[in-house]
Each structure stands twice: as structure tokens, then as C-alpha cells.
Amino acid sequence: MNKISTHLLTLSLCVCLSWLSHFAVAQSYGNISGSVQSPKGEPLANINIALEGTSQGTSTSADGSFTLSRVAEGSYTLVASSVGYTTQKRNVTVKAGETTALQLQLSESATELSGIEVQGQAAQYKVDVPSTSLRIQTPLLEVPQNIQVINREMLQDQRIFDMLEGVSRNVSGVTRLEHWDNYARLNMRGSRIAPFRNGMNVQSSWGPLTEDMSFVERIEFVKGPAGFMMANGEPSGFYNVVTKKPSGVTRGEATLTVGSFDTYRATTDLDGKLSEDGRLLYRLNLMGQTKGSHRPYEYNNRYTVAPVIKYQIDDRTSLTAEYTYQYAQTSPIGSAYVFSANGYADLPLDFTIAEPNLDPSTVHDHSTFLLLEHQLADNWKLSGQLAYFNYEASGSSFWIAGVDEAGDMQRTMSIWDALNIGKFGQFYVNGEVQTGGITHKILGGLDLGSKRYIADWNQSATLNGPTTFNIYNPVHYVPMDSLPQFDRSRSLRQRAGSNILSQTYSGIYLQDELHFWDERLRLTLAGRLTSSTDNQYTNITENTKFTPRTGLSISVDPMTSIYALYDQAFLPQVGNTLDGKGLEPVTGNNVEFGLKKDWFDGRWNSTLALYRITKNNVAQSQFDEETGISYYVQIGQTQTSGIELDIKGEIVPGLTLVWNYALTDSEITEDVVEANIGNPVPGFAKHLTNGWLNYRFNSKLIQGLGLSLGYQWQVERSTWSWAGSSGQEALPDYFRLDGAISWQNEKFNVALNVNNILDEYLYSGSAYSTYYYWQTEPPRNFRLSLGYKF
Known part of the structure; x- marks a missing residue:
């Protein structure tokens, strides 16, 4: 140590x-x-x-x-x-x-x-307990870790459609980076965080399709490693998307939304009983959407079907079956990128490299869950869950072969057909026993997973028009006979060749949460043994690693707790050293301290966390010019440290607040190239603060009227992972202001949301080789929604 x-x-x-x-x-x-x-x-x-x-x-x-x-x-x-x-x-x-x-x-x-x-609408931003898919049964106030929850009310108030939009604003330190309109990349505590759904780690290089919020109940952000959920991944943490389940109450809701850029969206949420005795329940969520963009020739049309059936077999046993189908039709992947050799933001906000006569990219995303829960005894519960994911994409992607200072650009298009299959199984038990004056909350189980992604991106061609495409004087429309023609006569598996990314893993874990002194002090002792086999482009590595977890939580009073945590994760690495040996996995160690407090009879909550994540065995690629051999040197370490503050809940009657701040500092602490030591690790903003304030009037004349205002502010942004030539400019600070006005009664609700009120030129991007690329966000825009409950 x-x-x-x-x-x-x-x-x-x-x-x-x-x-x-x-x-x-x-x-x-x-x-x-x-x-x-x-x-x-x-x-x-x-x-x-x-x-x-x-x-x-x-x-x-x-x-x-x-x-x-x-x-x-x-x-x-x-x-x-x-x-x-x-x-x-x-x-x-x-x-x-x-x-x-x-x-x-x-x-x-x-x-x-x-x-x-x-x-209950005004005070529902605060959540006190985690979902059952996080396995732990301890209230969030007493968990020795920073866990933040975004619930359905928050998503509805902000009119968030999917994970690519404003989800990140509601949690300290989370930034959204590259996206291709079909999957989300979120960074936190110095690296990418893994996407989970209903407690399953569904992360892959591309896919599954990012979740539409129509079937989402809540999103849980778990910061830092969490051995009770995973061990073979980035130590920065993960987010868990929890889908809607039957409630046993017969009810329904329909919502229509129109907005800027030809946005039209309809959702329906049906909830009820299929049998008179209430043992057979259902939930059905439907969504249809057509959505344009502030850039011409760009669109994202989607629909979703998400039925859930729950059967209460007896008083102690239930079986839940869930299926979700998501379909997406979008402009070619990468069409949102903007490129220039002369710096960021030197092109109009609506500039595009796309063309009007290009075929769309389509995605068919299927997922199935089967959950069996059995109450073994009053204090013991057994859960088993199986899941199957199948994601198929067919389309093309944009990039460029180059762009010069005069603006002349060579656009390239590649085929992008992909298949992503994931199979998962979980079995775990929660229980409670007493030994003398000590209460033991036991969690133990087994995780199994298999992921396989294959893709054909080998076919590519230059997008030739009648004239050279110049970014400062663009002329669109490429004749049909000049568009690339891709060969799909063979199966995807045959075309993919060595483009294979796969992982199989198994993990067994045991956690004992010991409660002392009338449960005012809680000591967590846990360990997980994980074995994984990773295949990246036919390079295979195998790892078996034990990761311990120790946590301490102390209740100062019923509404205040302090905690300390030490936890580990590991990240498999594929490659060989100069002598032909495989790479050791990256080991990530997280040390964290925090203070959690509920205020004013629990109406709102604050969490203050201090952490340091150290990643060892980071590999550096090297090239021997004499022999022409590429290899890795495993002499690297990075450290990410920071402070996080989250406040959430009803501050005074009718006034609900979400506010957070994060100070993040991520740097290279060991490197084979000494000059790199002290350089920042890409992919974070040093200072990041967000706020969302919502007030609901309760006076007779304007009862039900609501006003909202929110902001996002990022200072000292770093780009993400690409390296450009020396002397290239950094990303500027980022500030966005959003707001909403709404009204609701027992049956109806109507809301007008306005985003980017200040009409700023907002973007994220990076330096790449000798040029820059970025993606712009929409200018000032609106969404008008009308909902009816029945």
C-alpha cells in the first residue's frame, strides 16, 4: 500500500x-x-x-x-x-x-x-433507496459510496428523450463526449463509465442502442469501483438504467411533443392487471419519433416497443419477463462531425459534410430480460436474472482523408455493418443474520457474461462530387453514379474478418456489511474473484483477478453519515511487450471519503465526496524503427483526484433543486517518456457545475403553474483521447442555459421547454493529426409537450 x-x-x-x-x-x-x-x-x-x-x-x-x-x-x-x-x-x-x-x-x-x-411532483427529485438491480439493500444515506439517482420526474421535467441529451447535467463530474447518434459515451472521474441496464453490464465498443427515456424509470450513477456489481472495467464507475416495471395499479399516460427542427414524438405508458386476483401484471411503453437537426440532411427517426409481464407465482415468488425493441434510422454515422485546419468553430453552426441523397443507417436493437425473485425467509431473498441482447446495424460512416487551410476537403465514406450479441446471467442472494450484538447484511452471488461485436468497416471510398468540396464554399449533391457502392453479397461474418471484439467473464463475490452499536456503525468487507477472456482483433488475453472492497459508514445522527471506502477494479489490456509477453491488466484503486446529510426532515439531501483513483500498469505503445516492430512498454500510471458535491430535493415547499459541482484533476504520474509526466489525461472538465431549479405554484389562482431554469458550466475542458500536433488550441469554456414553463392538474399537463436560451455556439471536439474536428449543439430551440393521464 x-x-x-x-x-x-x-x-x-x-x-x-x-x-x-x-x-x-x-x-x-x-x-x-x-x-x-x-x-x-x-x-x-x-x-x-x-x-x-x-x-x-x-x-x-x-x-x-x-x-x-x-x-x-x-x-x-x-x-x-x-x-x-x-x-x-x-x-x-x-x-x-x-x-x-x-x-x-x-x-x-x-x-x-x-x-x-x-x-408529489415537486418533491420527487430526491431518492432514498437504490433499485433492487443494484443488489444492495442499504439506504443511500448509509452506503459508503457516492451514488446519485436521476428519477423519472427529473427526466420528464427536463424533457430528455435519450441518453445523448441532458442526463449528464444532473450528476456531478459527468461529461458527455463523442457520439454517433446511436450510442452514448459518458466520462466521469477520469475515464469512460460503463453502461448497465437493470444491473447487467452491457458495454461494448459500439452499441447497444442508447436507451430511449420512454421506458426508463431511473438512472443510477455509481461512482468508483463497485465489487458488488463488477470488477473488470474502468475504476471510474458505471451508470445503471432501470426500466419501468408493472406497479399493480391500472393507469395510463399519453404524451405528444412537437419541437424545433421538425421534431414530432408520441409516447404511451400503460400499466395494469391482466388477472382479477392481481397476480398477473403488465406494463407497455410505446414511442414513435421523427426528428430533424439544425444541420441539413441529418435526422434521427426512432420507435420503441417495450412490454413487461410480471407473474406473482405465490406469496414469496415472482417471475418478470421483459422485452424491448428499439429501431433507429439516422443519417450516415459521423455526419455530425465538422472539420477544419484553422481551428474550432470557424464554420457556421449549421455546416454539414452530409449529402441529401445518401442512404440512411439503420439499427435494430432487441433485448430480453427474465427475472425470478424468491423470498427464502423473512430476511433472505434469492434473485436470478438472464438477459439477451442483439444489436444489428447496417449503414455507412463519414470521415475525411484531409482538409487544408484553404478549406479543400476529401470526404470518405466507409461501410458500417455490425452485429453485437450479449448474453448475461446473474444469481445472487441477500440476507441478514445476527451474531451477538452484530447484524450482518450478506450479499453473495455469481455473474456470467459473454459479449461479441463484429463489424465490416473495411470497404471505403472517396465521396467525389462534381467539384472539390470546400468547407468555406460548400456545394452539395453528389451524382448517384459517384456514390460509393458497397458489396454486401457475403454474410457479415465473412466480411468482418478480424474485426472482432469480444469478452467472456465470470465472477463470484461475497460481501458482509456488519452493523455495530445499534447499527450506527457499518463496516463493509467484500471480495470478488473475476476471470475474463478478451479478444481484440484476434489478439487474446486471459486474466483472473481478486479485487477487495472495504467500506466504513458512521451515522452521526439519523440524518447524517460519514464514510470511507477502499475499492479495486481491473481493466484487461491486449498486446505484447518486446519480448513477446502479454500485458498485465490495469489495476485501479479508489480511495474515497464522504459526508451525506438529509436536511429539513429529509426533504433534500447533500453528498460531499473526496476521492483519488490510481491506475497502474498503464501500457504505452512503442515502435522500433530498426526492426519495424510495434510493441508495448508497461511503465505507466495515472491518478485522478477530485471533490464532488451533489444537492437534490425540495428546498422549500414547491421549490425543487438539483445542483452539483465537481473539481476533477487527472494527470499522468508515471510514463516511459518522462516529459509526459504531469500532462492531463484527456476527457474531463476541471471545473464542472450544473443546476436545475423548479418551482410549482400552489395558490388558487395559478395552482399547478411551474417555472424551471437550469444551466451547465464547464471550465478548463480537455479534449478526449486523440493526440494532435503540438501547439493546437484547447477547447473553450462551455455555458448553456435552459428553461421551462409548465402547468398541470389531475389529468392534463403541458410544458414548453427552451434549450440554449442564450443561443450560444456550443460544441465539443478534439485536435486530430493536423486538423480539428468538433460537433455542434443546436442553437436556441424548443419542445412543447401535452400529456394526459387516464
């Missing part, structure tokens, strides 16, 4: 010891457990359970049971509520060292359905 890690561990122990005296005189705690049923005696799942005047809450499991742990001794009012059910309140007294048992019954109520939807 290096000196920094030793000092940080010593500090955490000192903090722990300093609070022991506090625990000796702190108030004692007990527990509340119970169940919620319908009048017919059916267990009700996903019922919200909360203690008035506190931040403590949970939701019922599949068998209707719930537990609230570490409740301070005293008298409370417990509230059980859910959309479509009457709210029930029950007075409860908690005694030290005892568990208070309750039996609750809720009946359906159409009146309550509309009331909860409207009244």
Missing part, C-alpha cells in the same frame, strides 16, 4: 475512534417490520413506507413485507402510500433493542391516484 493510501486509512480509523465516545451517549435504536396487504389479503409490493418528520423510508418487497432498521427510540407516525391506493397512517412506538411489528391494509382509490401524482 502506498503512502497516500496508508495516510487515508489512518485518517479513517481516527475518524472512527473519535466517534466512539459519541456512540456511548447516543440514543438507542430499534426496528420496525411489517407487511402490507390488499383487502383480499393479497401482498402489495412497491408500497412506499416512511416515518413522518424523518428521512427514513423503504418500500415493500414482492411478498408485501418491509423493515425499517436503526430507528431511534421514540414515537412516530408511519405512512404507507402508493399511487392508486388510499394512504394509511399508523402511530408506532419504537423501543431500544426491540422490533415493532405492524400489519397494514391498503385499498385502491382513483381519487388518491390523481392526488398523489400531482402533489
Whole structure:
């Protein structure tokens, strides 16, 4: 362990010891457990359970049971509520060292359905518990890690269509980098973060198709390694897209949206029961969209079909089957890029290298999930999940062969046909046992995965027009007989050749979260053993690695916790050293400290985190001019450190805020080329802050009226991973202002969102070889939405 890690561990122990005296005189705690049923005696799942005047809450499991742990001794009012059910309140007294048992019954109520939807809208940005797909059952306030959640209300207020839009603004330190209108690349804490869906790691080089928000319930950003979810990936973390599931309440919602650049979109969300006894439930989400662009000849037309069926086999067992089909038809991949030899932003905002008579690129994206949950006992649950992904793309991509200072450009087009298949399996158990005065929350399981991506990008040709294409005087339209003709007579597997990117892995993990002193102190001890085989362009490497995890969380009071974390991940590397040996994987170590607090009876929450991620064994490519041999030298290290602050929730009645700030510093600390030491690692903004403020009026004259204002501000932006010639300019600072005005009642809602209010020239990009390339964002634009609930 290096000196920094030793000092940080010593500090955490000192903090722990300093609070022991506090625990000796702190108030004692007990527990509340119970169940919620319908009048017919059916267990009700996903019922919200909360203690008035506190931040403590949970939701019922599949068998209707719930537990609230570490409740301070005293008298409370417990509230059980859910959309479509009457709210029930029950007075409860908690005694030290005892568990208070309750039996609750809720009946359906159409009146309550509309009331909860409207009244709860303003305060719903704050989320207290993770989704079950994150496996852990600890409230977010007590988890020794920075986890931020973007829920459905936030996505709706900001009118976000997919992961390529403003999702990143709601989490500290997240930046969106390169995209080709079909997949999203998000960076955080110094590197790309992996995309998950429902707890499955679906990351690949390209694909699957980025999720449309019509079928998304929430997005969870887990910062830093998380051995309970993955180990073979970047140590910066991941985001988990959680899809909508049946709620057991019969309801529906339809929304129509029109907007700038010929945007037309319709969504439908249907939720209900397929059997009278409520054991067979369904959820169906549909979406259709045609959308143009501020650049001519560019478009993104999509539709989505996402049915979900859930069957409650018995009081303890449920089976959920989910299928999602996404279709996308877009202009050729890469048409959004702008190129110039003379610097960034020297072309109009609507400049394009595309042509009007090019065939579109199409994507067919299928995914299937099968989830089996079984309550083994009151405190033990077994979950098993299988998933299959199939992503097929057919189209072409743009790049250039060169551009000179006079603006003369050689555009090239390549075929881009691809197939991406992923197969995943997860089996894990959650449980709780007592040993003396210590509570153990156990998590253990097995992860299996297989990913394979093949593509044909080998065929390419220059896009020749009647005249030389000049970026300062562009003349569009290439005659049909001059367009590239690609050969698709053979199968994709035959055409792909060595263009193969694949990975198979298996992991077994065990985590014990020990609760001491009436659960005021929590110590996490965990480990994961992961084996992976990676194939990159027929270069194969195999790795088996054990990654430990240690976390400490201390409750200063029921609404405040401090934590310390040490966690590891590894990243396989493919290649050989000069003597022919394979590369060792990159090892990523994360040391993190944080303070979490709920404010004003839990209406809003703040998280402050300090971290340092060290990546060792980073390989550097080398070329021996005498022998003509390319090889790797494994002498490299990078360090990313930073501070993150997230604030989220209802600040005062009716006023909801999302605000965050991140200071990120990522640099090379060891390198075979000494001059590189101290240089920044590409792909981050040193200072990044975002805000979204929403106020909903409650006075009689203007009840339901809402006003929103938000911004994104990036300072000292670095480009991403390409290296250009020395002396090329850096990216300028970035500031964007958005806003919205809306109105809603029990049935209707209407909203007008305006993005880039200041009409700024906004872009991201990089230096590449001897020129620059970038992608522009739309100028001032609007989206007008009308929704109806039934």
C-alpha cells in the first residue's frame, strides 16, 4: 500500500475512534417490520413506507413485507402510500433493542391516484433507496459510496428523450463526449463509465442502442469501483438504467411533443392487471419519433416497443419477463462531425459534410430480460436474472482523408455493418443474520457474461462530387453514379474478418456489511474473484483477478453519515511487450471519503465526496524503427483526484433543486517518456457545475403553474483521447442555459421547454493529426409537450 493510501486509512480509523465516545451517549435504536396487504389479503409490493418528520423510508418487497432498521427510540407516525391506493397512517412506538411489528391494509382509490401524482411532483427529485438491480439493500444515506439517482420526474421535467441529451447535467463530474447518434459515451472521474441496464453490464465498443427515456424509470450513477456489481472495467464507475416495471395499479399516460427542427414524438405508458386476483401484471411503453437537426440532411427517426409481464407465482415468488425493441434510422454515422485546419468553430453552426441523397443507417436493437425473485425467509431473498441482447446495424460512416487551410476537403465514406450479441446471467442472494450484538447484511452471488461485436468497416471510398468540396464554399449533391457502392453479397461474418471484439467473464463475490452499536456503525468487507477472456482483433488475453472492497459508514445522527471506502477494479489490456509477453491488466484503486446529510426532515439531501483513483500498469505503445516492430512498454500510471458535491430535493415547499459541482484533476504520474509526466489525461472538465431549479405554484389562482431554469458550466475542458500536433488550441469554456414553463392538474399537463436560451455556439471536439474536428449543439430551440393521464 502506498503512502497516500496508508495516510487515508489512518485518517479513517481516527475518524472512527473519535466517534466512539459519541456512540456511548447516543440514543438507542430499534426496528420496525411489517407487511402490507390488499383487502383480499393479497401482498402489495412497491408500497412506499416512511416515518413522518424523518428521512427514513423503504418500500415493500414482492411478498408485501418491509423493515425499517436503526430507528431511534421514540414515537412516530408511519405512512404507507402508493399511487392508486388510499394512504394509511399508523402511530408506532419504537423501543431500544426491540422490533415493532405492524400489519397494514391498503385499498385502491382513483381519487388518491390523481392526488398523489400531482402533489408529489415537486418533491420527487430526491431518492432514498437504490433499485433492487443494484443488489444492495442499504439506504443511500448509509452506503459508503457516492451514488446519485436521476428519477423519472427529473427526466420528464427536463424533457430528455435519450441518453445523448441532458442526463449528464444532473450528476456531478459527468461529461458527455463523442457520439454517433446511436450510442452514448459518458466520462466521469477520469475515464469512460460503463453502461448497465437493470444491473447487467452491457458495454461494448459500439452499441447497444442508447436507451430511449420512454421506458426508463431511473438512472443510477455509481461512482468508483463497485465489487458488488463488477470488477473488470474502468475504476471510474458505471451508470445503471432501470426500466419501468408493472406497479399493480391500472393507469395510463399519453404524451405528444412537437419541437424545433421538425421534431414530432408520441409516447404511451400503460400499466395494469391482466388477472382479477392481481397476480398477473403488465406494463407497455410505446414511442414513435421523427426528428430533424439544425444541420441539413441529418435526422434521427426512432420507435420503441417495450412490454413487461410480471407473474406473482405465490406469496414469496415472482417471475418478470421483459422485452424491448428499439429501431433507429439516422443519417450516415459521423455526419455530425465538422472539420477544419484553422481551428474550432470557424464554420457556421449549421455546416454539414452530409449529402441529401445518401442512404440512411439503420439499427435494430432487441433485448430480453427474465427475472425470478424468491423470498427464502423473512430476511433472505434469492434473485436470478438472464438477459439477451442483439444489436444489428447496417449503414455507412463519414470521415475525411484531409482538409487544408484553404478549406479543400476529401470526404470518405466507409461501410458500417455490425452485429453485437450479449448474453448475461446473474444469481445472487441477500440476507441478514445476527451474531451477538452484530447484524450482518450478506450479499453473495455469481455473474456470467459473454459479449461479441463484429463489424465490416473495411470497404471505403472517396465521396467525389462534381467539384472539390470546400468547407468555406460548400456545394452539395453528389451524382448517384459517384456514390460509393458497397458489396454486401457475403454474410457479415465473412466480411468482418478480424474485426472482432469480444469478452467472456465470470465472477463470484461475497460481501458482509456488519452493523455495530445499534447499527450506527457499518463496516463493509467484500471480495470478488473475476476471470475474463478478451479478444481484440484476434489478439487474446486471459486474466483472473481478486479485487477487495472495504467500506466504513458512521451515522452521526439519523440524518447524517460519514464514510470511507477502499475499492479495486481491473481493466484487461491486449498486446505484447518486446519480448513477446502479454500485458498485465490495469489495476485501479479508489480511495474515497464522504459526508451525506438529509436536511429539513429529509426533504433534500447533500453528498460531499473526496476521492483519488490510481491506475497502474498503464501500457504505452512503442515502435522500433530498426526492426519495424510495434510493441508495448508497461511503465505507466495515472491518478485522478477530485471533490464532488451533489444537492437534490425540495428546498422549500414547491421549490425543487438539483445542483452539483465537481473539481476533477487527472494527470499522468508515471510514463516511459518522462516529459509526459504531469500532462492531463484527456476527457474531463476541471471545473464542472450544473443546476436545475423548479418551482410549482400552489395558490388558487395559478395552482399547478411551474417555472424551471437550469444551466451547465464547464471550465478548463480537455479534449478526449486523440493526440494532435503540438501547439493546437484547447477547447473553450462551455455555458448553456435552459428553461421551462409548465402547468398541470389531475389529468392534463403541458410544458414548453427552451434549450440554449442564450443561443450560444456550443460544441465539443478534439485536435486530430493536423486538423480539428468538433460537433455542434443546436442553437436556441424548443419542445412543447401535452400529456394526459387516464
